[in-house]
Amino acid sequence: MWASINELKEKIHAGSSEEVVAEYLERIGRSKLNAFISTSGESAISRAKEIDANDIEGPLAGIPVAIKDNISTRGIQTTCASNILKGYVPPYDAHVIERLKDAGAIIIGKTNMDEFAMGTSTETSFYGATKNPWDMERVPGGSSGGSAAAVAGGEAPIALGSDTGGSVRCPASFCGVVGLKPTYGVISRYGLIAYANSLEQIGPFATSVRDVTTLFDVVAGYDPRDSTSVDKEVNYSSSLENNVKGLRIGVPEEYFGEGTDEKVEKAVRDSINTLEELGAKTTTVKMPHTKYALAAYYIIAMSEASSNLARFDGMRYGLRTEDSDWHTTFSQVRASGFGDEVKRRILLGTYALSAGYHDKYYLKALKVRTLIKQDFERAFKDVDVLITPTMPYPAFKLGEKIDDPISLYLADVDTVPINLAGVPSISVPCGFSGGLPIGLQIIGKHFDEATILRAAYTFEENTDFHTKRPEGM
Amino acid sequence: MITRKDLTHIGWLSRLELSEKDIEKYTPKLNSVLDYFTELDDVDTEGVPPTYHVLPLSNVFREDEVSAQGGSLTQEEALSNAPKTQDGFFKAPRMM
DSSP states (O other): OOOOHHHHHHHHHHSOHHHHHHHHHHHHHTOSSOOEEEEOHHHHHHHHHHHHHHTOOSTTTTOEEEEETTBOBTTBOOOTTOGGGTTOOOSSOOHHHHHHHHTTOEEEEEEOOSGGGOOSSSOSOTTOOOOBTTBTTBOOOSSSHHHHHHHHTTSOSEEEEEESSSTTHHHHHHHTOEEEEOOTTSSOOTTBOOSSTTTOEEEEEESSHHHHHHHHHHHOSOOTTSTTOOOOOOOOGGGOOSOOTTOEEEEEGGGGOTTOOHHHHHHHHHHHHHHHHTTOEEEEEOOTTGGGHHHHHHHHHHHHHHHHGGGOSSSSSSOOOOOOBHHHHHHHHHHHHSOHHHHHHHHHHHHHHSTTTTIIIIIHHHHHHHHHHHHHHHHTTTOSEEEEESSSSSOOBTTSSTTOHHHHHHTTTTTHHHHHHTOOEEEEEEEEETTEEEEEEEEOOTTOHHHHHHHHHHHHHTOOGGGOOOTTO | OOOHHHHHHHHHHTTOOOOHHHHHHHHHHHHHHHHHHGGGGGSOOTTOOOOSOSSOOOOOOOOSSOOGGGTOOOHHHHHTTOSSEETTEEOOOBOO
């Protein structure tokens, strides 16, 4: 039931896309993971028939793909896992969706997430938590937990998520799949419903580096409708090579700090040794501002969120409560439509931007962001990639951290610095702790996805962690 | 420290109606996060410029022309998700 893109292509060639799509839809239908908020069965099947009948070609012709529910899909409900957008059907496609459709891919459903992508566990969804395929009592990570769980559980071969502070890499790590956060600007954010736009990127999930790269090649590329889109065509599939000879790896000790699980640390250090045995060279690097990344990240993300989410007022789309006067109506719509974590972040973001506090919080965080970015620039003078744990520990239990925002925020300690600096980073499976997957994070220079993909691919070719699958799916 | 009175004011600025119960519930949680943010006070940022954006992009312009690729919606599409409309407009609540 887990198949690579190439295996599915053979299956489609021998049989049909319709059969492949129907099989995935059937599996989603009887799943207990709650990885999907909605499925698009009818349109998926009719599109599959079209592809079968006309022999439509393309890098993803007839291949099913799952999409995080904050990416706009024309004609398919898009909720951001929030009550405020329940029933919202976008009248247009995001740029990545246009690209997927051009490549022949078939959207089979919209995946669960933390409400408005604000979380690390996919527990804040209005539509209920997603479960981890490796242990149904544990979280899949977040915020793109539905996309990662769908791929890990064999409910979709590939999926898209979004990563603002680790939201692709964290669930990839917790669910034992591969997830990529590209360099800021490489994938258009047109049609991605914004949470914190100076930090976020759409990113691909799959069970292998090769499939992640194929999906990445399809969705990346210039789009004038996103003013931060970079005019640069990509073809990374050609850079996948089983070779790390001479690769310079930097190991920032700050990422192995207090709170890092011993087994996670061991798995990551063993993985670095594996790459050394294959010809890479390792040095220790210093990134002294790492410990301040979390506070800076949350201040910036909440500030941007408070502004971005001002658009949800029940006028043009979404929930509308009984009309009263202008301000009262909007305040009531938003009070009934948003969940607790979203409200907390809007409130704190509004506070951090308000007169008298702007310099103390927001401006200070932006200055610390500069120092963190400089830490990366300095490190990358001497090394090609940085390797760290993706998450300090494996998946935690459902309900374990949800009532304590700080302990939940601390889980993002190894992922948020990457978004502050805008560099690319990939998480690949590198071991297990008590039957739960561990993720290896490989970080690269701006626009140097080729090198991190090559390192990840080489690691995968020489280990078998990515071939392990959860039982009982 | 955010007081209950501050929170009522921030709720107003954020257009989020907060009940007494919400204020009770949120005040300590928001303060624990703000307390965590004070970690940044230890960082010397004298003379450090802020980073609003990681890419060296600025002032991305295009010609002011209707573009097919610009994603313009028809009136019908634009109104298709609106909970209340009238005569082809979004219907807003009364001002006062």
